[in-house]
Amino acid sequence: MGTVRFGNDNFAAIAGYGDYIQGNITICHVYYVEGLGHNLFSVGQFCDGDLEVAFRSKTCYMRNLEGDDLLTGDRESNLYTTISISDMAASSPICLMSKATSTKSWLWHRRLSHLNFGTINDLTRLDLVDSLPKFKYGKDYLCSACERGKSKKASHLPKLVSSNHSTLEMLHMDLCGPMRVASINGKKYILVIVDDYSCFTWVYFLHTKDETPDIIKKFITQAQLNYKDKVWKICFDISTEFKNANRKAHYEKLGIMQQFLTARTPQENGVVERRNCTLVEVARMMLIFS
Template structure:
């Protein structure tokens, strides 16, 4: 505070500030301290709530607007700005949340101690390390749930190629920090599902994938006397270009895209 003393905040909540013009604004995350003699509004907090400001260089006042409407004007007084139009003050606010409640403390210490279990918190309270507060059994920590969730195993049947070139798997790797002698930083692979035989092509850019696929297609179809039926890839942009998709349709090749974050 102004006298260099500290004052504890006992409550935090939302306060409806009513002005003399009967305009009411919501002030979020208001701190209440019974020892405060004056009520202070943070202009930065108002700015984060979408309020705009206009400065009068002649008298030094600040006008506060919301959606183009003047809400109030603050005038300089003893080094601070006073909102002289206020009717109520922060000391009369309602709808506060008691920051000392047991539920709040339980969540606070659960987070501070690395999301430990309620059993371990109870043991720390028993040992006198933590103060006593209520531990509700129905409290659910969303962060703990997200951190411990696992993906269901893939138990379904897999579609496999019954012959050569029935299914071709492809993917692009890179960019790599070190380049080859001719400056390539990527490579693209084409693997036959039936034989597991693979081709690797060095490329300088991901956009070169389309030309390398045409080169691969011409070679294997000519050598094996068979046609590629399906191209299985991830959802990389190099496989989703209009030029690439139109070429696959023209050749009668089905483009099969794997779901995101799936092996």
């Protein structure tokens, strides 16, 4: 949006009211100015947003509650004009992004698997998601699906500094399942692998536990080839799909150290257990909402 204009005359006096017809399109009950080549700002909507709008004989301005000037303009005849969004945005860190409607905010909240609104705004600000409309997203009530799906016990505080210094140096693995309801393809288990350094996650869907050793073997080969790095340590719990003689010989051949956890103590493998929790929460919330 470039130059916009404020009118100090009565808008209704210069605008038509009724049905606006353009070709095959008809818009009913609108104010319009035929041939107007500028964008208009609504003073009423600025005031509803707790912003101050003031007009003087030669200039006008819009301020926030802290007294910062967001927009300024000069008077030309009976119009206040030359308000440039691009110039103001370049010289000020203030965000001039319009606020999304409540319906649009909750629509994208659901589309992004019930992602919190702070993260959605970060994705928009940094342009990290294609086709995500550039609005300011906010919530006006608590999502019932999130309230039910994300409730959990308080967890231990995470480490402030990572013990590892490169990708694939240490991998956390865990097998989750069997699920009460199988997927469309009849799979009831998920194998979750988390890189301790980058927290990047890989998820594999399995029919049975017996598929776990072959999936891990293929994963290690592909990961080392794709990332040009070596797997040094693997951390998992004591279960037959992870701990057996064949697996031990294979890992020793590759120079990979196995790190087993204490039985019935999932807290020791908190990195992948928390990721399991996140994945299950996302699926549960989508099912609850549907």
